[in-house]
Structures are given as structure tokens and as C-alpha cells.
Amino acid sequence: MSKYDIVIIGGGVVGTAIARELSRYKVKVVLLEKEAELAFGVSKSNSGIIHPGTQHSPGTLKGKLCVQGNALTRKLAKELFIDFKKVGELIVAFTGEERTRLEQLKKDGDACGVPSLKMVTKAWLKKNEPNLSGEALAALYAPTAGIISPYRWVYDFAENAISNGVEIRTETKAEKIVITNPGFEIITPKGNFSAKYVINAAGLYADEIARMVGINDFKICPRKGEEFLLDKKRENLTRHLLFPLPSKTSKGILVTRTSDGNPMIGPTAEDVQDREDLSTTEAGLKKVLEGAKKMVPSINENDIIAYFAGLRPASGDDFIIRHEDKVPGFINVAGIQSPGLTAAPAIALMVTGLLKQAGLNMKKKLFFHKYRKKEYHLFSMPLAKSKKLIKKDASYGDIVCRCEMVSAKEVREAIARGARTMDGVKFRTRAQAGRCHGSFCTSRLMKILAEETKLPSTGITKRGHGSEIVKEDRING
Amino acid sequence: MVKRDLVVVGGGPAGMAAAISAYENGVKDILLIERDLYLGGILNQCIHTGFGLDYFKELLTGPEYADRFIKKIRSLPDIDISTRSFVVNLKKDKTVTYLKPGAMCVVRPKALIMATGCRERTREMVHIPGTRPAGIFSAGLAQRLINIDGLLPGKEVVIIGSGDIGLIMARRFTLQGAKVKAIVEIQKQTRGLVRNVVQCVEDFGIPMYFNHKVSKIHGKDRVEKISIVQIDDNMKDVSGTEVEIGCDTVLVSVGLIPENELIEMAGVDMDKRTNSPISKEVNKTSIPGLFVCGNSFKVYDYVDSVTADSELAGKLAAQYLRKTK
Amino acid sequence: MIRKMICIECPKGCSLSVDIEGCKVKTVTGNKCPRGAAYAIAENEEPMRIFTATVATKGLNLKLIPVRTNKPIPKKDLFLAADETRKIRVEKPLKAGDTVTDNFLGLNVKLLATREVA
Numbered sequence: 014m015s016k017y018d019i020v021i022i023g024g025g026v027v028g029t030a031i032a033r034e035l036s037r038y039k040v041k042v043v044l045l046e047k048e049a050e051l052a053f054g055v056s057k058s059n060s061g062i063i064h065p066g067t068q069h070s071p072g073t074l075k076g077k078l079c080v081q082g083n084a085l086t087r088k089l090a091k092e093l094f095i096d097f098k099k100v101g102e103l104i105v106a107f108t109g110e111e112r113t114r115l116e117q118l119k120k121d122g123d124a125c126g127v128p129s130l131k132m133v134t135k136a137w138l139k140k141n142e143p144n145l146s147g148e149a150l151a152a153l154y155a156p157t158a159g160i161i162s163p164y165r166w167v168y169d170f171a172e173n174a175i176s177n178g179v180e181i182r183t184e185t186k187a188e189k190i191v192i193t194n195p196g197f198e199i200i201t202p203k204g205n206f207s208a209k210y211v212i213n214a215a216g217l218y219a220d221e222i223a224r225m226v227g228i229n230d231f232k233i234c235p236r237k238g239e240e241f242l243l244d245k246k247r248e249n250l251t252r253h254l255l256f257p258l259p260s261k262t263s264k265g266i267l268v269t270r271t272s273d274g275n276p277m278i279g280p281t282a283e284d285v286q287d288r289e290d291l292s293t294t295e296a297g298l299k300k301v302l303e304g305a306k307k308m309v310p311s312i313n314e315n316d317i318i319a320y321f322a323g324l325r326p327a328s329g330d331d332f333i334i335r336h337e338d339k340v341p342g343f344i345n346v347a348g349i350q351s352p353g354l355t356a357a358p359a360i361a362l363m364v365t366g367l368l369k370q371a372g373l374n375m376k377k378k379l380f381f382h383k384y385r386k387k388e389y390h391l392f393s394m395p396l397a398k399s400k401k402l403i404k405k406d407a408s409y410g411d412i413v414c415r416c417e418m419v420s421a422k423e424v425r426e427a428i429a430r431g432a433r434t435m436d437g438v439k440f441r442t443r444a445q446a447g448r449c450h451g452s453f454c455t456s457r458l459m460k461i462l463a464e465e466t467k468l469p470s471t472g473i474t475k476r477g478h479g480s481e482i483v484k485e486d487r488i489n490g
Numbered sequence: 491m492v493k494r495d496l497v498v499v500g501g502g503p504a505g506m507a508a509a510i511s512a513y514e515n516g517v518k519d520i521l522l523i524e525r526d527l528y529l530g531g532i533l534n535q536c537i538h539t540g541f542g543l544d545y546f547k548e549l550l551t552g553p554e555y556a557d558r559f560i561k562k563i564r565s566l567p568d569i570d571i572s573t574r575s576f577v578v579n580l581k582k583d584k585t586v587t588y589l590k591p592g593a594m595c596v597v598r599p600k601a602l603i604m605a606t607g608c609r610e611r612t613r614e615m616v617h618i619p620g621t622r623p624a625g626i627f628s629a630g631l632a633q634r635l636i637n638i639d640g641l642l643p644g645k646e647v648v649i650i651g652s653g654d655i656g657l658i659m660a661r662r663f664t665l666q667g668a669k670v671k672a673i674v675e676i677q678k679q680t681r682g683l684v685r686n687v688v689q690c691v692e693d694f695g696i697p698m699y700f701n702h703k704v705s706k707i708h709g710k711d712r713v714e715k716i717s718i719v720q721i722d723d724n725m726k727d728v729s730g731t732e733v734e735i736g737c738d739t740v741l742v743s744v745g746l747i748p749e750n751e752l753i754e755m756a757g758v759d760m761d762k763r764t765n766s767p768i769s770k771e772v773n774k775t776s777i778p779g780l781f782v783c784g785n786s787f788k789v790y791d792y793v794d795s796v797t798a799d800s801e802l803a804g805k806l807a808a809q810y811l812r813k814t815k
Numbered sequence: 816m817i818r819k820m821i822c823i824e825c826p827k828g829c830s831l832s833v834d835i836e837g838c839k840v841k842t843v844t845g846n847k848c849p850r851g852a853a854y855a856i857a858e859n860e861e862p863m864r865i866f867t868a869t870v871a872t873k874g875l876n877l878k879l880i881p882v883r884t885n886k887p888i889p890k891k892d893l894f895l896a897a898d899e900t901r902k903i904r905v906e907k908p909l910k911a912g913d914t915v916t917d918n919f920l921g922l923n924v925k926l927l928a929t930r931e932v933a
Binding site for chain 1: 525574576578579587589590591592593594609610612613614615617619620621622623624628630631634635636638639640641642643644645666706708710711712738739751754
């Protein structure tokens with residue numbers, strides 16, 4: 014049995030951000046993730062928006078941690094070498110009543126500390142957001158909104174945490190927690206882990222994990238969101254992230270884009286029972302198109318090249334981040350739906366504070382590797398730079414994915430940094446995420462994965478056991 | 491930067507025919523750029539017969555058809571061939587930038603022939619709702635996995651689309667020991683050749699569902715089943731006709747899209763609907779000296795037509811070079 | 816019994832009417848050339864198919880080499896042919912048109928390589 018100071022359950026953006034923050038201290042940390050790779054739960058379906066902090070009531074954790082998180086994300090993006098794009102957000106009003114609500118939102122935003130908020134006029138919108146519907150009357154402009162790749166963010170946190178001593182175990186599901194007082198023992202199919210503190214960052218299953226130690230005062234109600242990606246050719250559809258006025262349950266149908274340049278429309282917001290229901294629907298498509306076209310009338314159904322659904326781990330109105338006094342040493346970080354991605358670094362700081370308060374002696378390490386080793390992606394650099402790279406390492410010139418221009422070298426590096434599955438390679442490199450959806454590159458990617466992970470072709474999976482790509486090897490089978 | 495008289499992008503049947511034709515019409519400085527290790531393009535994985543009936547008056551397999559052109563090109567030393575070479579940028583002045591292991595090369599030809607073929611329409615583009623499990627393949631990818639890599643994608647297959655590629659794969663899967671449970675076609679009749687319906691579907695007793703669409707793909711980690719529903723003349727679901735078919739593999743064979751992102755990058759006038767260049771004359775584009783041939787110009791049913799079209803493009807390129815000397 | 820079928824010998828696709836008695840073809844009408852008649856007879860009495868497949872290699876530049884029979888074989892032997900090709904391993908270089916197996920399945924047809932392998 015392995016002994017740790019802290020066990021983090023859940024390898025999404027919250028769990029890995031906490032792991033990275035804790036890796037500054039002389040504490041022994043292990044993160045347990047039940048899927049084949051990190052970010053395969055809630056985080057992979059995230060839209061990647063770094064929110065400015067508008068649309069939250071002052072005095073809520075969501076409001077406070079979002080504003081803090083926004084500033085922290087910019088700082089950390091530089092340390093962890095991730096592309097953070099400052100895009101700015103517009104909450105658009107179409108009626109007089111909506112314009113009035115905007116004023117309230119601005120007040121709330123100012124109270125939360127959201128920087129540089131300003132109301133903009135129809136004329137401003139016409140000039141600065143030309144494809145926005147002419148029916149728009151006014152908007153609230155929040156310049157600190159940005160976009161980031163949500164899963165790469167998870168991998169970057171994890172990589173840096175590992176380089177600073179955190180252990181990460183995938184395919185390791187927490188099945189039972191025994192309160193050993195002091196401390197806990199977490200039972201998994203891969204062995205038992207004992208720790209003084211447990212941080213429950215288990216996303217959709219946070220309530221189940223909490224119940225394992227007798228806490229059942231909250232329930233995770235999965236809320237599905239369907240998102241639709243448009244062809245990169247329409248990259249310049251919008252300049253800012255476009256939001257309608259929020260409703261009670263969601264921020265509405267947005268017109269945004271991913272940090273890789275694809276315009277994105279959605280998400281829907283539909284309560285579902287099944288925590289694994291990631292299916293997209295015709296009804297969802299209709300709803301999203303309707304909402305998106307209202308915002309940007311030139312959006313065309315034929316531009317849609319991909320769609321996916323995610324589940325928000327919704328629980329009540331605010332984040333549940335607390336040390337459980339009834340179960341000393343157990344910290345719940347649950348109900349982290351939007352703006353969870355933005356808030357993650359701030360949540361990590363808050364959890365560190367909770368640990369200190371709960372009695373954990375946290376001394377800072379003498380040597381903390383703040384920076385992550387840079388990685389290169391051909392699709393995000395000018396050609397002249399690519400040329401230098403290829404001269405340095407020939408396999409940067411060996412193109413595997415034609416739609417996103419991904420080289421064999423990048424694929425191998427992704428695997429070296431932890432990718433084990435086709436989705437893992439996709440999330441890290443974008444190979445298979447382009448318009449042909451892997452029709453061209455799947456064959457080669459499988460070969461490279463097989464070579465690097467020493468698995469047979471029949472062992473290569475989409476996202477872990479049960480999702481093998483092919484059924485038989487007819488030559489070597 | 492290197493200067494050339496003619497660059498041909500694509501070493502499949504279109505590119506090879508265009509290069510050979512240009513040579514035979516007087517062009518002696520030609521560079522053919524191919525991204526794969528071998529010439530032949532998609533024909534390398536089309537191991538079935540059905541090629542060359544018109545052009546060679548023989549019934550050949552895809553590789554045999556390609557082989558004729560590969561042999562011819564090899565016999566012409568004035569045609570330089572660069573394999574494993576991937577074009578990443580195309581400018582209005584026809585400057586081509588390509589990557590290959592160890593190098594980035596830039597070449598500016600006086601005339602350029604694009605022969606980049608097609609990609610397949612994907613499940614996402616035809617909006618099939620449901621989950622995204624493993625086991626969904628475009629027909630071409632499945633063909634490649636079986637015929638080039640020796641891997642069997644699945645054991646119980648449903649094919650969406652009755653075009654030739656789908657029909658051909660129905661036979662291939664069946665002969666590989668898999669069970670093809672259905673071919674689902676949205677229109678009232680097949681889009682494929684009668685020959686393929688006989689030899690790929692009827693020969694094996696595979697059920698074909700016309701006027702049906704796939705309404706949902708089920709399965710968490712791997713495909714488990716699909717739902718199909720009958721549709722009426724207005725493409726609306728006929729209620730009460732929904733049927734589920736258990737399967738572990740879905741093949742999507744719903745059409746080809748010309749791969750023209752490079753010429754779009756260069757600013758060629760495009761027909762957005764077909765993703766092809768707007769041409770007043772066959773093979774020509776809005777940029778003088780920039781020609782498109784083969785499936786990237788127009789999606790042809792027979793490779794023989796691709797060859798004819800590409801030979802014309804080669805001729806036109808030669809004419810252009812003579813004129814602009 | 817009259818069976819209607821479409822001839823696939825050439826793209827013309829003549830609509831054929833085939834009069835069958837017992838298991839033998841009595842007459843064929845609708846064909847514009849003798850190939851149509853031959854096709855109708857063969858299709859109803861002993862359908863023949865060109866068999867194409869891939870065969871594994873050892874020590875060569877391609878994992879698989881595509882092959883074909885040089886003449887059609889009985890349709891009923893297609894699965895047998897598929898199984899047979901799984902037993903073959905090509906170890907020496909071949910050019911398109913070279914013989915992989917003589918007298919494939921004892922049917923007096925050759926199994927030929929359709930692509931060069933080195």
C-alpha cells in the first residue's frame with residue numbers, strides 16, 4: 014500500500030490544477046483518474062472559454078474565483094507554454110428589456126472585480142463585429158475574456174505537476190474509501206492508496222465519491238451541452254466571443270471559437286439522467302442553429318464539420334469547495350461547471366488554503382520547476398519557423414495529418430508526454446480533429462502508437478479499453 | 491527557391507497522366523510532388539477490378555491500372571518525382587511550398603497542375619446523431635485498413651450509402667469473414683453501378699434498405715447498434731418504421747469532396763457548393779497557368795475519365811507554357 | 816421460368832430476358848451482342864467471378880500484395896479462395912502480372928500479383 018499526504022480523485026482541469034499547485038510544496042501527492050487518460054471526463058468537452066467573470070452574482074464562489082482565475086490563467090499560460098488568446102466577450106442585447114438587464118450585469122461584474130467592463134453601442138458593434146446581426150442593440154464588452162485549449166491545459170498542468178514530483182495514475186478508479194482516522198484508504202483495482210487528505214475533484218461522480226465517506230448533502234445532476242464546430246475556413250466569422258443574455262440555467266447559445274481556430278456554436282443545456290449519455294441529437298442541432306443564426310445570420314449548416322456533447326457536473330447554484338468538518342481531511346471540490354475551467358487555478362489556491370487550515374504542514378520546495386518544456390506545433394507557427402524546426406529534426410517534415418498539418422515528430426512527442434490512445438493523440442496534436450476526421454491519418458497514427466507504446470495494432474484504442482479501433486490483425490492475428 | 495516549368499501536385503492516376511501528357515506535348519522540365527511513399531494514389535488500395543475498360547480496353551484492378559502509368563513515368567527521366575512530399579502552402583503566383591522529412595522546399599513553376607483528388611464526406615457532415623464510439627469509419631479508411639494494413643475493422647458491419655465504394659467494401663468485408671448486416675440508402679435506388687450491386691450485394695444476400703436513413707448511432711466505447719428509419723418523398727421520417735440493427739462497425743460512404751483547400755488558399759475562384767474551382771473551360775481556373783484535373787476538378791465515376799481529363803490538363807499546361815515563353 | 820436481369824459485361828447494361836427450364840438456360844433475348852447471351856447462361860448455370868484479394872508478404876517493402884485471378888472462378892468458390900489466400904506468404908520480389916500461385920485451388924487459373932513488391 015502506498016502512503017501519501019494527499020490523494021486527488023479526478024484528473025480533469027480541477028484535479029490537475031490542484032496537483033500542479035500542490036507540487037510547489039514538500040508534500041507527497043498522487044492523482045487518481047479512472048479513464049485511460051487525463052481530461053477524458055468532463056474537461057474534454059469544455060468549450061475552452063476563459064471567462065471574464067460577468068454573469069455571476071457578487072458574493073458567490075463562482076464570481077470570485079472566476080475573476081481571480083482569469084488573471085491567474087494568463088500568468089500560468091506563460092509558465093506552462095500554452096496558447097492563450099485574448100479575444101474579449103460581448104454579451105449582446107436585442108431588446109430594450111435585455112439592454113436594461115445588461116446594465117445590471119455590468120453592475121454585478123464591477124462588484125465582482127471584472128476589469129475594464131464597458132457598454133458598447135450599435136455603431137461600435139457594426140464596426141467591431143461586422144457579422145453580428147443587425148438586430149443587436151447594444152452589448153456589454155468584457156475585454157479580459159480569452160480562449161484556451163481545455164484538454165491541452167489539463168495535460169500541461171499534469172506534465173508540470175509530474176516534473177515536480179506528483180504521481181499520476183490513469184485507469185485507476187476509486188471504488189471505495191475507508192476512513193482510517195487519521196487519514197483514508199482508497200481502494201482501487203490497481204491497488205490501495207493511503208493518504209492523510211483526500212481531494213474529491215471527481216466531476217460527474219463527485220457525489221458518489223463523497224457518499225463513500227458518508228457525505229450525501231449534494232447531488233450531481235448532469236446537464237448535457239451539445240456543441241457544433243464549423244470549418245476552420247470560417248475562422249474570421251467573429252472577432253469576439255458572442256453571448257446572448259443568460260437564462261436561469263445556462264449562458265445560452267454562444268457563437269465562439271476554439272483556440273485552434275474553429276468557430277463553435279452552442280451549447281444546449283438539457284438535464285439528463287445518464288452520466289454517460291454523450292449523444293448528440295437532431296433537436297440539439299436545431300436549437301443551436303436557431304440560437305446561433307439569431308446572433309450571426311450568415312452561419313450555414315453546411316459549415317458544420319464536427320459536433321460533440323459534454324455533461325456539466327451541475328449541483329446547485331454555486332461551486333461546492335469545502336473541507337468537511339464531519340470527515341476531517343476530506344475536501345470536496347464539486348459542482349464545478351462553468352466557469353470551472355477559468356476558475357481552476359484559483360480553486361487550486363483555495364484548496365491549498367483549506368489544506369493549510371485543516372492542519373497540513375505545507376513547506377514550499379526549494380526547487381520548483383515553474384516552466385514546462387516547450388513543445389512545437391506546425392499548425393500554429395509561421396512557415397519560416399517550421400523550416401528551422403525541420404532542419405533541426407527531420408521528422409517535423411514527415412506530415413501525418415494533412416488537415417491540421419501535424420508531423421510524425423509531434424505525434425511521437427505527444428506519446429512521450431503521455432498520450433496512449435487515439436483521442437489522447439488527437440487532443441494533444443489535433444491530428445484527426447480536422448475536416449476529414451481521421452480518414453487520412455488514422456492508419457499512420459495507429460502505426461506510430463503501436464510502435465511507441467509497444468502495443469499490437471489490435472490493442473490501439475480510441476479512448477481506452479473497450480474502444481479498440483480494429484477487431485483483428487489478419488496478418489499477425 | 492527553385493524555378494520549374496511545370497509542377498504537378500499529386501501522384502495518383504490524375505497527376506501521373508497529366509505529367510506524362512505534358513511531357514508528350516513538349517514540356518521537359520517537370521516536378522511531380524506526391525505525399526505518399528509510392529505513386530498510385532487511391533488506386534493502390536482499390537484492389538478490385540473495374541478499371542481500364544475504356545482506356546486500355548482491358549478489365550484491370552486499381553493497382554494494375556496505376557502500374558501502367560508508373561512504368562511509363564519511370565521511363566521518362568525528365569519527370570522528377572518527389573515522394574513523401576506534402577504541399578502546405580500555395581500562393582497566387584503559383585509558388586508551392588512543400589515539406590518532406592528533413593526539408594522544406596519552395597518551388598515556383600511557370601505552370602501548375604493540381605491533381606489532389608478527394609476526401610470522403612464524414613458522418614458529422616451528414617449530421618447523424620448519436621454517440622461517437624470507436625467503430626465508425628469512412629469507407630475509404632476501412633478499405634485502407636484492410637487492403638494495405640491487413641487489419642479487420644469489425645465483424646458486424648452496417649454500411650451507410652450505396653455508392654460504389656460502399657458496395658465494394660460490402661464484398662470485401664464479407665470475404666474477410668465479417669457479416670454485413672445492411673446497406674442503408676437514403677434514396678430510392680442505388681447510386682452505384684449495377685455490376686457492383688450484383689457482385690457485391692446480391693452475390694452475398696446482403697439486405698439493402700432504400701428510402702431509409704440512419705437516425706442514431708448507439709454505443710459508448712464501441713458501436714453497439716444503429717437505428718434506421720424509413721423516410722418519405724419529403725425526406726421526413728415515417729413514424730413507426732424505426733428499426734434497430736445490432737452491429738460493431740459503421741461504414742460511412744456518403745460521397746466524395748474534392749480536396750481543394752490549397753487552391754482556395756491561393757485565391758482561386760471557388761464554387762462553394764462543390765468545393766471545386768469555377769472554370770469557364772475544363773481544367774482551367776481563375777489563375778492563368780493553374781490547372782486542376784482528375785477528381786479534384788470533378789468527381790468522376792471511372793478512373794478512365796480521370797485519365798482523359800488529366801491528359802487534357804497536361805496538354806493545356808504545355809500550350810500555356812508555349813504561349814508564355 | 817423467365818428471369819429478368821441486367822447484363823454487366825459492358826456499360827450498355829442491356830435488359831435481358833432469360834428463359835430457364837430446370838437449371839438450364841433455354842433462350843436469352845434482349846442482348847445486343849453475344850457476350851450478353853454468354854453472361855446470361857453463365858450467371859444462371861455456373862456464375863463466374865474474378866477473385867481479388869491481398870496476400871501477406873515476408874521481408875518485403877509492402878505488408879500485403881494485392882492479387883487477382885487471371886480468369887474468373889466459380890462464384891461458389893469465392894469463400895474457399897479467400898481462405899486459401901490467407902495461407903500464402905510471398906517472400907520474393909514480384910512485378911505486376913507475375914504469378915503468385917499456379918493452378919490456384921486446382922481450378923486451372925493463376926493467382927497474379929497486381930502491384931510491384933520489392
